[in-house]
Amino acid sequence: xxxxxxxxxxxxxxxxxxxxxxxxxxxxxxxxxxxxxxxxxxxxxxxxxxxxxxxxxxxxxxxxxxxxxxxxxxxxxxxxxxxxxxxxxxxxxxxxxxxxxxxxxxxxxxxxxxxxxxxxxxxxxxxxxxxxxxxxxxxxxxxxxxxxxxxxxxxxxxxxxxxxxxxxxxxxxxxxxxxxxxxxxxxxxxxxxxxxxxxxxxxxxxxxxxxxxxxxxxxxxxxxxxxxxxxxxxxxxxxxxxxxxxxxxxxxxxxxxxxxxxxxxxxxxxxxxxxxxxxxxxxxxxxxxxxxxxxxxxxxxxxxxxxxxxxxxxxxxxxxxxxxxxxxxxxxxxxxxxxxxxxxxxxxxxxxxxxxxxxxxxxxxxxxxxxxxxxxxxxxxxxxxxxxxxxxxxxxxxxxxxxxxxxxxxxxxxxxxxxxxxxxxxxx
Numbered sequence: 001x002x003x004x005x006x007x008x009x010x011x012x013x014x015x016x017x018x019x020x021x022x023x024x025x026x027x028x029x030x031x032x033x034x035x036x037x038x039x040x041x042x043x044x045x046x047x048x049x050x051x052x053x054x055x056x057x058x059x060x061x062x063x064x065x066x067x068x069x070x071x072x073x074x075x076x077x078x079x080x081x082x083x084x085x086x087x088x089x090x091x092x093x094x095x096x097x098x099x100x101x102x103x104x105x106x107x108x109x110x111x112x113x114x115x116x117x118x119x120x121x122x123x124x125x126x127x128x129x130x131x132x133x134x135x136x137x138x139x140x141x142x143x144x145x146x147x148x149x150x151x152x153x154x155x156x157x158x159x160x161x162x163x164x165x166x167x168x169x170x171x172x173x174x175x176x177x178x179x180x181x182x183x184x185x186x187x188x189x190x191x192x193x194x195x196x197x198x199x200x201x202x203x204x205x206x207x208x209x210x211x212x213x214x215x216x217x218x219x220x221x222x223x224x225x226x227x228x229x230x231x232x233x234x235x236x237x238x239x240x241x242x243x244x245x246x247x248x249x250x251x252x253x254x255x256x257x258x259x260x261x262x263x264x265x266x267x268x269x270x271x272x273x274x275x276x277x278x279x280x281x282x283x284x285x286x287x288x289x290x291x292x293x294x295x296x297x298x299x300x301x302x303x304x305x306x307x308x309x310x311x312x313x314x315x316x317x318x319x320x321x322x323x324x325x326x327x328x329x330x331x332x333x334x335x336x337x338x339x340x341x342x343x344x345x346x347x348x349x350x351x352x353x354x355x356x357x358x359x360x361x362x363x364x365x366x367x368x369x370x371x372x373x374x375x376x377x378x379x380x381x382x383x384x385x386x387x388x389x390x391x392x393x394x395x396x397x398x399x400x401x402x403x404x405x406x407x408x409x410x411x412x413x414x415x416x417x418x419x420x421x422x423x424x425x426x427x428x
Contacts, residue, residue: 060116066090067120070360074319081319084355126354135373155424160190163349163415166199173206191241196278196349198237242267250332258325277348282318326361343398369393369401383414393420
């Protein structure tokens with residue numbers, strides 16, 4: 001009886017204690033197992049975040065270097081200029097990476113990437129401006145007394161700059177052969193026409209310089225032509241509705257091969273400086289251009305080495321040459337102005353993008369008509385997948401860009417014509 005009472009009283013207590021001990025042991029084992037899993041997860045998370053951080057930092061450094069590569073003189077270190085020419089590709093990669101970070105909800109890296117993009121706002125809008133609503137005519141001007149006054153007359157003029165590629169490479173020796181580019185010039189009817197790679201024939205019975213000039217004389221009574229060094233029938237030309245008061249070739253020596261002309265025009269009773277330029281090309285041979293086009297269409301790794309040894313060497317020489325020319329042109333214009341507060345227009349084929357040392361030097365304290373009134377990348381070169389804006393119109397503060405267009409419907413040359421409407425502001 002006593003034994004039965006003892007079993008009934010203490011057995012449940014013993015079983016409870018035993019079950020409790022077994023439960024604690026099970027929890028300890030589970031905790032140890034869970035702790036091991038946590039360590040593995042922590043290591044994987046650390047690796048993941050480290051990779052994301054390294055990729056973000058590397059992309060950001062590459063992007064910032066590309067965006068500000070125009071501050072480095074290529075004569076000192078030209079390799080960094082290659083990043084400038086690839087700015088638009090790197091920007092697209094950065095935007096894709098930003099989208100990926102947003103989808104992954106990595107908000108810290110999203111914030112860092114956004115800060116990097118904001119830092120490069122100026123070069124970004126220089127390359128891809130978004131003037132969706134256009135540019136309006138300025139109707140007021142601040143006088144010397146600091147008071148705003150209405151503009152009584154709004155003076156506007158149009159400018160056409162066009163690398164014609166030897167007037168479309170037509171047979172200039174055959175007078176019956178039509179020159180479509182001359183029709184384009186007539187249709188645009190710009191007040192000032194700056195042509196690069198303007199050509200004619202020296203043989204009788206063809207399109208001679210005099211005949212081409214006469215074909216446009218009813219629109220443009222004022223004309224000037226400057227041949228390239230070593231070429232009599234190809235160079236840069238100016239057709240103008242305004243009188244040419246002064247003309248000077250920039251750098252008359254053959255050493256630097258600067259194909260640029262300095263003009264002073266009488267525009268609505270005001271002296272205006274105009275500089276027409278065709279700077280040194282990248283000297284990329286035709287086979288390298290074709291190879292680049294094939295690589296873009298059908299990417300092949302063995303093409304990279306051939307491009308590196310051929311194309312990049314030519315690009316490096318071009319960057320150095322244009323850097324020298326740009327500084328020379330800038331100094332020359334400053335000397336010719338001689339302290340006079342003259343309106344300035346610098347235009348033509350720079351053979352360099354808006355992210356380049358050459359462009360930055362030529363621009364100086366001027367403003368870019370495309371950045372002020374254009375939208376998008378404004379590609380002006382159209383051959384072999386080289387999608388770049390290398391034809392520019394730079395204006396002093398005396399002007400306001402109202403409209404600028406790349407006339408990509410005309411494919412007679414390897415460049416598109418660029419037509420700009422600008423407003424000449426009254427003197428303060």
